[in-house]
Amino acid sequence: MSDTMQKISTGLERAFAAGGFAEPSVETLRDAAGVSLRTLYKYTPSRGDMVLAALENRHRRYLARVFDDLPEASDAALDAILDRVADWMRTETSHGCLFHAAVAADPASPALRDLLERHKAEVAARANAACGLPPEDLALTLVIEGLTQTWPLASDAALDASRRLARPLITG
Incomplete structure (x- = not known):
């Protein structure tokens, strides 16, 4: 570029x-x-x-x-991911996911829908890999999406809830 x-x-x-x-x-x-x-x-x-x-x-x-530069241990990687998502929401956008907002603004755009799907798939793949979860597992993706979408309403309480929900995913 x-x-x-x-x-x-x-x-x-x-x-x-x-x-x-x-x-x-x-x-x-x-x-x-x-x-x-x-x-x-x-x-x-x-x-x-x-x-x-x-x-x-x-x-x-x-x-x-x-x-x-995530930590290698699954539990530390999970904490870092959730903290970084919360920090992103705190500093970059306090009103939700910009990718979802773009598709909502132009729902007929295949290019926007493709970009949204690619973004979410890459986030899921990287999060699962960092936390030692199977690639097809959706649970951590749901936690990250929940944190992102709930942040505007609950901020740090959403982060705390995300941690409670995600911890059992990697500890079995």
């Missing part, structure tokens, strides 16, 4: 996370990307392309932040 595209994607991600997918005007998106309108449209020719670029950026950042 070029430096310009990275700059655009990062700015678009911030703009959509702050203002949703319908609210930001093209001028707001251009300003957030820090490029001219011509450059914005050169790299992302439509609003749909802008949303996809923003979400691809978010996908990469989320995976790195939650799953890079």
